[in-house]
Amino acid sequence: VAYGAAASLVSRQEDVNSVSMPLLLLAMVPYMLSFTMATGDPNSTIFRILSYLPPFAPFMMPARLVLGVSSWAEQLIALGIALVFLPLLVRGAAAIYTRAVTRTGARVPLKEILGRARQA
Structure with missing residues (x-):
């Protein structure tokens, strides 16, 4: 859903890379951190906290x-947190998509889409 919302910000296929790169990094950073955790102390406080947050879990x-x-039990708690976060992600992505998909022309800045939400 996040990629769909990001893709709605552009009107040309060539511009999709510029809006999908932050989402790719949002997936790659936790992936690389999981390898760092395996070679370091997997029971450290920072890794324990990050393992409950939806992008990292x-x-x-x-x-x-x-x-x-x-x-x-910790696995189920992390799954429960993810299931709570998922509807929020879907709702946010749907709002971005519905506000941006009707726009044509140049790339629509995310600030402008989120600013329209506060005005409406």
Whole structure:
């Protein structure tokens, strides 16, 4: 849904890379951190906190389980947090999509789309 909302900000296919790069980084940073966690201390406070946050949980929580520092209860808590976050993501992406898809021409800045939400 986030990629759909990001793609709605552009009107030409050539511009999709510029809006999808932040989303790609949002997935790559937790992926790389999960490898760092495996070589460092997987039970450190920062890794424990990050493993519950939705962008990080799909990569870090299974790694903590494999390394033996997480229980199935912690896995279910992280899943519950993700299930709470998902409707918020869908609602935000739908709002961005509906405000941006009707625009044509140049790329629509995200600030402008979010600013329209406050005005409406």
